[in-house]
Amino acid sequence: MTRMAQRADPSTSAGFRALCDDLGLCFGGDYNPEQWPRSVWNDDVELMVRAGVNLVTVGVFSWAAIEPSPGERAFGWLDDVLDLLHRNGIAVDLATPTASPPPWLGHLHPETLPVDADGVRLVAGSRNQFSPASAVYRSHALAIARDLAERYADHPAVRMWHVGNEYGQLDHGDEAAREFRGWLKRRYGTIERLNDVWGTTVWSQAYRSFDEILPPRRTPYLVNPAQSLDFRRYTSDQLLLCYTEQRDAIRATGARQPITTNFMGFFPHVDYWSWSDEVDVVADDEYPDPASEHAAADIALVQDLMRSLGHGRPWMLMEQTIGAVSWREHNLPKTSGAARLGVLQAVAHGADGVAFFQWRQSHSGAERFHSAMVPHAGADTEVFRGVERLGADLRRLKPVVGHSVEASVGILFGWPSWWAGEEPARPTGRLRTLEQVQRWYRELWRRGVAADVVRPGAELDVYRVVLVPHSYLIEPDTAAALHRAVAAGTRVVIGPFSGVADRNGRILQGRSPVLLHELIGASGEEWTALPEGPTLLQVDEAWDVGAPVAATASVFAERLRSDGAEVLAMFGDGALAGHPAVTRHRFAGGRVWYLGAIVSDALLSAVIDDALQDAGVENALGEAVLPGRPLPVGLEAVRRGSALFLLNHGSEAAQVTLPATMHDLLTNSEVGRAVAVQPGAAMVLIEGLTQ
Ligand code: GLA
Numbered sequence: 001m002t003r004m005a006q007r008a009d010p011s012t013s014a015g016f017r018a019l020c021d022d023l024g025l026c027f028g029g030d031y032n033p034e035q036w037p038r039s040v041w042n043d044d045v046e047l048m049v050r051a052g053v054n055l056v057t058v059g060v061f062s063w064a065a066i067e068p069s070p071g072e073r074a075f076g077w078l079d080d081v082l083d084l085l086h087r088n089g090i091a092v093d094l095a096t097p098t099a100s101p102p103p104w105l106g107h108l109h110p111e112t113l114p115v116d117a118d119g120v121r122l123v124a125g126s127r128n129q130f131s132p133a134s135a136v137y138r139s140h141a142l143a144i145a146r147d148l149a150e151r152y153a154d155h156p157a158v159r160m161w162h163v164g165n166e167y168g169q170l171d172h173g174d175e176a177a178r179e180f181r182g183w184l185k186r187r188y189g190t191i192e193r194l195n196d197v198w199g200t201t202v203w204s205q206a207y208r209s210f211d212e213i214l215p216p217r218r219t220p221y222l223v224n225p226a227q228s229l230d231f232r233r234y235t236s237d238q239l240l241l242c243y244t245e246q247r248d249a250i251r252a253t254g255a256r257q258p259i260t261t262n263f264m265g266f267f268p269h270v271d272y273w274s275w276s277d278e279v280d281v282v283a284d285d286e287y288p289d290p291a292s293e294h295a296a297a298d299i300a301l302v303q304d305l306m307r308s309l310g311h312g313r314p315w316m317l318m319e320q321t322i323g324a325v326s327w328r329e330h331n332l333p334k335t336s337g338a339a340r341l342g343v344l345q346a347v348a349h350g351a352d353g354v355a356f357f358q359w360r361q362s363h364s365g366a367e368r369f370h371s372a373m374v375p376h377a378g379a380d381t382e383v384f385r386g387v388e389r390l391g392a393d394l395r396r397l398k399p400v401v402g403h404s405v406e407a408s409v410g411i412l413f414g415w416p417s418w419w420a421g422e423e424p425a426r427p428t429g430r431l432r433t434l435e436q437v438q439r440w441y442r443e444l445w446r447r448g449v450a451a452d453v454v455r456p457g458a459e460l461d462v463y464r465v466v467l468v469p470h471s472y473l474i475e476p477d478t479a480a481a482l483h484r485a486v487a488a489g490t491r492v493v494i495g496p497f498s499g500v501a502d503r504n505g506r507i508l509q510g511r512s513p514v515l516l517h518e519l520i521g522a523s524g525e526e527w528t529a530l531p532e533g534p535t536l537l538q539v540d541e542a543w544d545v546g547a548p549v550a551a552t553a554s555v556f557a558e559r560l561r562s563d564g565a566e567v568l569a570m571f572g573d574g575a576l577a578g579h580p581a582v583t584r585h586r587f588a589g590g591r592v593w594y595l596g597a598i599v600s601d602a603l604l605s606a607v608i609d610d611a612l613q614d615a616g617v618e619n620a621l622g623e624a625v626l627p628g629r630p631l632p633v634g635l636e637a638v639r640r641g642s643a644l645f646l647l648n649h650g651s652e653a654a655q656v657t658l659p660a661t662m663h664d665l666l667t668n669s670e671v672g673r674a675v676a677v678q679p680g681a682a683m684v685l686i687e688g689l690t691q
Contacts (some may be wrong), residue, residue, distance in 0.1 A: 052391025072656030086157035099165035115173030303349035314352035323371030348645035403641025410562035421472030444559035448619035486590035521565030521585030553597035
């Protein structure tokens with residue numbers, strides 16, 4: 001049961017490409033026909049055809065409809081749904097319904113239900129009520145996955161498999177304790193080794209045997225951070241096992257379609273770097289908050305992560321919302337213009353499919369107010385007319401299918417570093433990894449500079465610039481890759497509190513960052529929270545950054561000294577007065593910037609400009625990046641293959657000078673070199689019509 005299964009099959013990874021070559025960009029949504037009488041199904045399919053829907057996900061929450069009682073199989077309705085869709089030319093992404101077991105499972109086998117950190121066993125009545133460690137849950141889930149695949153592997157409608165839904169369940173129960181201990185034994189071999197790695201001499205935590213170890217349940221005071229970090233790793237691995245064993249059961253029936261599950265962006269409980277090679281196509285669910293001023297840039301980062309998880313291959317936006325979600329406290333709707341921009345944005349960042357949650361708005365249940373492609377009011381609505389327009393837009397974009405986005409900048413991000421870096425009891429709880437990654441990425445986004453997200457340990461010399469906004473854990477392989485890349489000419493910018501600890505969260509001993517200070521040409525000796533409010537920094541007058549910079553630091557800083565690096569900004573007052581805040585250091589063929597504090601946006605922007613310019617990076621329009629010259633506010637520019645996407649998320653028309661006269665795929669018309677992209681508007685431009 002605990003075998004780590006074979007990886008995704010390369011021949012089926014190509015299956016998504018073949019599907020899109022056949023269908024064009026996939027367009028559709030979650031289709032839950034079991035919520036509706038059959039009379040509605042015909043209407044559904046007619047509307048799908050009208051809107052150009054070509055792929056729907058069926059069955060995500062249909063376990064009770066398929067297995068009303070233990071062992072029973074009620075496939076008749078599903079046969080009819082798949083046949084109906086197929087007759088109408090709509091392909092199916094068929095789901096294993098294992099995210100929401102029927103109430104009978106928990107009733108008959110309470111041990112299948114998850115337990116939270118307080119020891120409370122969660123019950124049926126919602127969804128996700130399963131323990132990923134439960135042997136009984138897993139055997140029931142496997143049985144239904146296998147039976148579904150045996151029945152439908154050769155059904156002509158089925159073009160993709162969708163295992164479970166949004167894996168992310170936490171469980172601290174007794175079976176989780178058993179699986180966690182097994183995971184620890186495999187990792188450490190002996191209890192002595194575990195005691196050493198976890199530092200259990202602190203607070204008298206030494207274990208005599210693995211049997212004494214528990215998941216990090218409620219404790220009187222702070223939990224050992226190494227225990228917590230390993231529990232997060234175990235949780236991600238255990239969930240992955242739930243996915244891979246169903247995937248392998250489907251594959252074992254002879255099914256040849258690509259198999260996947262839906263990720264959730266920067267989801268905190270699953271390390272997608274360890275998952276992504278197990279799916280045949282990376283798929284993601286994305287719900288940017290329309291109330292956030294940074295929504296467009298932040299979701300672009302997520303989309304670049306998805307492309308990067310799949311090694312640059314096209315991915316699929318599996319679920320998003322057409323209007324408002326219903327799970328926030330206050331659910332601002334997307335306008336239809338924003339929904340369109342969101343769809344085109346995903347395609348710009350490498351998606352070959354976009355689908356929504358969900359096709360028809362539910363009349364009942366917890367998501368009755370969540371928007372859908374067909375709202376309660378029916379098809380005679382702005383929403384549905386918008387859906388029809390989206391279908392038409394996507395048909396026009398077939399030429400981009402299969403193409404990738406070339407990035408000259410990489411951003412380092414890893415989950416264990418995020419986890420370890422946010423354990424409680426640090427110099428400040430206000431330094432948040434993802435917030436820093438987002439801040440740094442926005443600087444690239446507003447310059448129209450493409451970025452990949454890079455996994456720790458990967459080779460970095462393929463990038464002209466590598467950004468390390470906040471990487472609390474830097475392992476020797478990543479440190480070596482950074483050295484090699486800089487030696488080969490890559491420019492690297494490293495943010496504060498990086499390279500602090502080893503893979504187990506143990507603080508490295510010596511001047512910091514221990515593995516990087518030669519590269520940086522500066523080193524630190526103390527990490528410190530800063531008082532409320534900005535601390536003034538003095539920028540070196542010789543540093544040419546185009547315009548004066550409002551340079552301040554806040555939240556967190558390090559007591560640094562230069563060991564040869566130029567000091568670009570130093571603390572002007574406070575306890576660190578006279579100490580460097582930002583340094584720059586030539587190392588072999590490259591250069592390294594180090595930020596020893598959380599610095600103001602203006603200073604961060606100047607540092608990133610400096611590195612991009614030094615490396616000769618160009619934006620999507622083919623222009624060199626120059627200090628202080630971002631794109632017009634709100635304009636996003638992305639090049640995918642030979643197509644240039646211009647998306648105006650802002651409120652003012654954006655004037656752009658194109659490298660040549662071009663053809664807009666969306667309007668099928670020629671545009672001159674000077675274009676104005678209206679607020680909310682988009683262009684997808686290619687040179688000539690031959691591609
Ligand atoms: C995710 C889930 C769906 C639904 C939506 C609501 O995408 O997979 O089942 O709950 O969120 O936004």
